[in-house]
Amino acid sequence: MKKRFVHALLLLMMFSVALAGCGSSSTPAKEESSPATTETKNEEQPKEKVKLSLWHNFTGEDLRAKAMRGIIDQFQKDHANVQLDIQAIPPDGYRQRLKTVAAANELPDVFIMHPGTIAKEFSSAGLVQPLNDLLDSNPAWKDGYLPNSFDDFTFDGKTYSAPMGLSPTSILYYNKTILTENGLTVPKTWDELLNAVKVLKEKNIIPIALGNKAPWLAQSSILSSLADRVTGTEWFDKAVAQDGAKFTDPEFVQALTYLQQLGTTGAFQEGFNAIDTTQMEQLYAQGKAAMIIEGGWAVTNLVATAPKDVLAATGVAVLPSIPNGKGDPNSVSGATGVGPALSSKVEGAKKDIANQLILALAGPEAQKTTLEANQLVSFKVDLDKSKVEPLFADLYSLVNSVKRTPVYDSKLTSAATETVNNGLQELLLGAKPEEIAKKIQDAQEQGLKE
Structure with a gap:
């Protein structure tokens, strides 16, 4: 046995030497790909x-969309050796395309x-690879983030993306002129809120425009904050973990009942499940609706599409408080924004370029x-108010003065997110809150087992 082992070991060593000789006769072996740094120059490509x-x-x-596309265009100009195959996919269908x-x-x-x-x-x-080396090699970038910014991208000590924004999801946008009149x-x-709905409906004004064709909006922008006001964040965290709380608990059923009340009282226009967020924003921009409930991203859309008088009349606030609610009413649901990710298949020179693109984004x-x-x-960037719209400055002040609570789809399993x-x-449209709660509970319970 010992002789055979030594003989096999000698053969293996001879084979390795032969391979090394073949490699030296062509091109030098590639060095381990190193993370991009802010000092990367074109001549190094x-x-x-x-x-x-x-x-x-x-x-x-x-x-924001124009700015990001501008960054990508500039990257292409600065890297003549790079051929980017770009697919730009509308937000409503983006997550599903990625999952597919x-x-x-x-x-x-x-x-x-x-x-x-x-x-x-x-x-x-194992579909994406961590960015720890890239972040560590750019300390001014890594250390420039606010505390806990990487939490939603970090698992088992490895960070898989860097946030490109901050996304409060439940902002109440309201037309001051319509309300005052x-x-x-x-x-x-x-x-x-219910009184405002009644008064506005009597005047044939849409109280709250809703575009829930892509059904994430009601969940992310309304329920996430509304339910937290009823149940409190601690309950939600336990329900997500299925540890001491369930989505069939009375407090969550009550939260669903409050949301349904908005539908039954006519807070939303007819056909709200048939139009998208762009059409919803248009109803508001045209002065046909007094309010919308959407994320902080809506500011950039309104600035681009709303008439000046509507834009000037727009204010921002958090959702109303709930009677006897367990959650903090001075809060808004939100999460760190999206970030660039790197496929686990990318390596070598391609990874070097990919790291530079991630840093640019x-x-x-x-x-x-x-x-x-x-x-x-x-x-950590100081806001120069002279370079932004007054509405954005108002949003900036609001978000920095309230507590942030979880967004449902950032914590639930994919199965439960789709179910909710x-x-x-x-x-x-009239389904019983208890039945919807049971479906969500079953989906989350099953999702944690998979």
């Missing part, structure tokens, strides 16, 4: 053409990834550009 696929969801005409290609293990080289559940599922499946003020309590300069495009960031999204469409 490899001479051969590098092909890189990029998916993003910056398809609109708002300032992920299921086939065909993710693009670099893509915009949502924090929380998707990031966790992609990382645990009808003897109303921005509703701060649930009763005040989310590095310090990109953070400054994003903020000046009326989009909140979780990076579809369930809320049914709920607003």
Whole structure:
């Protein structure tokens, strides 16, 4: 046995030497790919053409989308050796497209990834690779973030993306002129909201425009904050973990009942499940609706589309408080924004270029550009109010004065997220809250087992 082992070992050593000789006769072995740094120069780029696929969801005409596309265009100009294969996918269908290609293990080289559940599922499946080395090699970038900014992208000590923004999801946008002309003020309590709905409906004004065709909106922008006001964040965290709380508990059923009440009292226009967020924003921009409930990203859209008088009359607030609620009413649901992710298949010279693209999309300069495009960031950048719209300055002040609570789809399993999204469409059309709660509970329970 010992002789045979020694003989096999000698053969293996001879084979290794032969391989090394073959390698030295052509080109030197490639060095381990090193992370990009802010000092990367064009002359350091490899001479051969590098092909890189990029998916993003910056398809609109708002300032933030234009700014991001501008960064990508500039990257292409600065890297003549790089051939980018770009797919720009509208936000409403973006997550599903990603999940579809992920299921086939065909993710693009670099893509915009949502924090929380998707990031966790992609990382645990080995579909994306961590960015720790890239972040560590750029300390001014890594250390420039606000505390806990990487939490929704970090799993088992590895960070898989860097936030490109900060996304409060439940902002109440209201038209001051419409409210004042009808003897109303921005509703701060649930009763005040229901009264505003009644008064506005009598005047044939849509109280709250809703575009829930892509059903994430009711979940992310309304239920996430509304339910937290009823149940409190501690209950939600326990229900997510299925540890001492369930979505069939009375407090969550009550939260669903409050949301359904908005539907039954006519707070939303007819056909709200048949129009998208762009059409919803148009109803508001045209002065046909007094309010909308959407995320902080709506500011850039309104700035791009709303008439000046409507824009000047627009104010921002948190959702109203709930009677006897367990949650903090001075809060808004939110999460760190999306961030660039790197496919686990990318390596070598291609990885070097991909790292440079990620740095261009989310590095310090990109953070400054994003903020000046009326989009909140979780990076330490001073806001120059002279470079942004007054509405964005108001949003900036609001978000920095309230507590942040979880967004449902950033914590629930994918199965439960899909169930709650579809369930809320049914709920607003009259389904029983208890039945919707049971579906969500079953989906979350099953999702944790998979």
